[in-house]
Amino acid sequence: MSERAFYVTTPIYYISGNPHLGHAYTSIAADVLARYHRTQGDAFFLTGTDEHGGKVAAAAAAAGLHPAAWTDTLVPKWQALLARYDVQYDDFIRTTEPRHVEACVEVFERLKASGDVYLGTYEGWYCTNDETFWLESKLLDGRCPNPECRRQVQWLSEDDWFFALSKYRDRLLAYYRDHPRWVRPERAYNEMMATLEGGLDDLCISRLGLEWGVPLPGGGVMYVWLDALLNYITALDYTRGGVRFERYWPANVQLIGKEIARFHTIIWPAVLWALGLPAPELVFAHGWMTFEGEKMSKSLGNVVDPFAAAQRFGADTLRYFLLREAPFGSDFSFSEEKMRVRRNGDLGNDLGNLVKRSLAMLVRYRDGVVPASSEQSFGARFDGLGARVATALDALDFRAALETIWELVAALNRTIDERKPWELFKRGDGETLDAALYDLCEGLRWLAHLLTPFMPGTATMIWQQLGLGGTARGPWRDELVWGRLASGTRTNPSDAPLFPRMDAVVSATA
Numbered sequence: 455m456s457e458r459a460f461y462v463t464t465p466i467y468y469i470s471g472n473p474h475l476g477h478a479y480t481s482i483a484a485d486v487l488a489r490y491h492r493t494q495g496d497a498f499f500l501t502g503t504d505e506h507g508g509k510v511a512a513a514a515a516a517a518g519l520h521p522a523a524w525t526d527t528l529v530p531k532w533q534a535l536l537a538r539y540d541v542q543y544d545d546f547i548r549t550t551e552p553r554h555v556e557a558c559v560e561v562f563e564r565l566k567a568s569g570d571v572y573l574g575t576y577e578g579w580y581c582t583n584d585e586t587f588w589l590e591s592k593l594l595d596g597r598c599p600n601p602e603c604r605r606q607v608q609w610l611s612e613d614d615w616f617f618a619l620s621k622y623r624d625r626l627l628a629y630y631r632d633h634p635r636w637v638r639p640e641r642a643y644n645e646m647m648a649t650l651e652g653g654l655d656d657l658c659i660s661r662l663g664l665e666w667g668v669p670l671p672g673g674g675v676m677y678v679w680l681d682a683l684l685n686y687i688t689a690l691d692y693t694r695g696g697v698r699f700e701r702y703w704p705a706n707v708q709l710i711g712k713e714i715a716r717f718h719t720i721i722w723p724a725v726l727w728a729l730g731l732p733a734p735e736l737v738f739a740h741g742w743m744t745f746e747g748e749k750m751s752k753s754l755g756n757v758v759d760p761f762a763a764a765q766r767f768g769a770d771t772l773r774y775f776l777l778r779e780a781p782f783g784s785d786f787s788f789s790e791e792k793m794r795v796r797r798n799g800d801l802g803n804d805l806g807n808l809v810k811r812s813l814a815m816l817v818r819y820r821d822g823v824v825p826a827s828s829e830q831s832f833g834a835r836f837d838g839l840g841a842r843v844a845t846a847l848d849a850l851d852f853r854a855a856l857e858t859i860w861e862l863v864a865a866l867n868r869t870i871d872e873r874k875p876w877e878l879f880k881r882g883d884g885e886t887l888d889a890a891l892y893d894l895c896e897g898l899r900w901l902a903h904l905l906t907p908f909m910p911g912t913a914t915m916i917w918q919q920l921g922l923g924g925t926a927r928g929p930w931r932d933e934l935v936w937g938r939l940a941s942g943t944r945t946n947p948s949d950a951p952l953f954p955r956m957d958a959v960v961s962a963t964a
């Protein structure tokens with residue numbers, strides 16, 4: 455568990471349309487990390503929107519709006535998505551904000567002054583949908599080689615600014631060798647290493663022909679990817695000598711989808727070094743959520759509406775499902791049916807029933823008041839459990855963390871069946887009954903703590919039904935000590951199940 459300030463970021467999303475569930479995925483993962491680190495100390499979570507460039511300008515034009523007006527209408531939808539999924543960010547940066555635009559110009563000037571940016575001529579291809587310069591040799595049938603895109607590319611011949619990326623190749627190779635875990639998962643690390651070994655060209659960082667972007671001295675705008683990457687430090691007031699920057703840079707974890715690994719693990723560290731700054735500690739390139747075999751994407755149009763999904767299943771069910779279903783680095787296919795199975799099984803039968811049964815027995819046998827327990831032996835078996843969840847979270851292994859938490863859920867369900875409180879009551883074995891009921895309530899208190907990062911709404915409901923008021927907080931090393939729940943606590947159980955059973959949708963359009 456880290457003591458120092460923790461900084462986590464998501465990509466800033468292109469605001470060329472409405473958000474889909476894939477965008478929620480990265481934001482939820484970042485939120486889990488931020489919430490977990492906040493329980494241990496200080497955390498800063500940045501997200502935002504990537505608003506410049508030809509792709510956004512084209513979407514605005516298609517809607518008959520100026521890009522500024524277009525992005526202003528869309529940003530609230532993106533923020534609503536985060537609110538809908540209980541994503542608690544500390545800052546939301548829009549690349550059209552003056553604080554960002556001014557800082558980008560300042561960075562450009564610094565790079566020019568240090569000799570890392572120079573004037574040249576770009577002759578080559580550009581894909582506006584991917585906002586990527588492509589070598590002729592990389593094109594497929596003259597089109598963008600990205601399988602999700604395959605759009606017509608555009609020939610550019612313009613005087614542009616270049617960043618001396620090739621100069622950093624040896625330093626990048628050495629850095630990769632010395633920090634074999636700085637890019638995760640391993641597949642992404644290996645791919646990027648292979649890219650580096652294949653050689654690096656300098657990077658064109660301006661677009662003369664565009665107007666929608668960070669205006670550069672002398673004309674043209676900044677290449678949208680450089681503009682976008684800089685958000686991670688402009689939001690920390692880097693160019694203004696901000697205390698935020700001092701406190702949080704380098705980022706501990708930068709989360710991205712695997713398709714943008716090259717920008718974040720080759721271009722980004724080189725730009726940072728050119729500015730005399732350290733690279734982030736970890737870039738994690740997670741897998742794709744697929745739908746019917748293909749990456750869920752705006753370009754392909756096969757997206758799941760995150761608002762409708764949250765309406766039907768609730769935010770916590772989705773948060774659980776997305777992080778439990780597959781290892782974070784792997785692709786996984788989304789299906790409502792799989793989600794329904796997890797909802798009714800892990801959440802409804804295992805967790806929801808546990809809470810309901812435990813608190814109902816407490817009401818029946820002890821008037822809803824937590825009894826004193828004369829023995830602590832049951833809890834001893836969970837001594838290392840909090841640390842194991844923390845270790846999994848430190849490794850961004852969300853699935854393992856949830857599996858570990860569900861070991862506690864299973865053990866509590868099992869102990870009900872084994873200790874049979876109803877028989878203890880019938881036999882009049884008050885002391886053993888008290889111990890069993892105490893263990894169940896204490897187990898629920900632990901669950902509220904452990905679930906807080908993953909399912910904040912559910913964790914709060916458990917906490918409040920235990921009669922504890924407020925929300926579970928405090929460092930796990932202090933809180934996850936068996937026996938901290940005070941006897942005499944009056945619980946406040948609810949009749950409503952935490953996870954009402956969901957039936958399959960029977961509909962021709964489902």
Ligand code: ME8
Binds near residue numbers: 477684750751
């Ligand atoms: O690339 N599965 O923005 P973008 C999982 N603006 N994650 C997905 C996903 C899917 N099917 N679809 C999208 C950009 N994502 C740039 C980033 S950062 C300096 C600039 C998530 O709107 C995932 O995090 O195309 C992916 O990398 C990101 O959304 C891409 O969002």
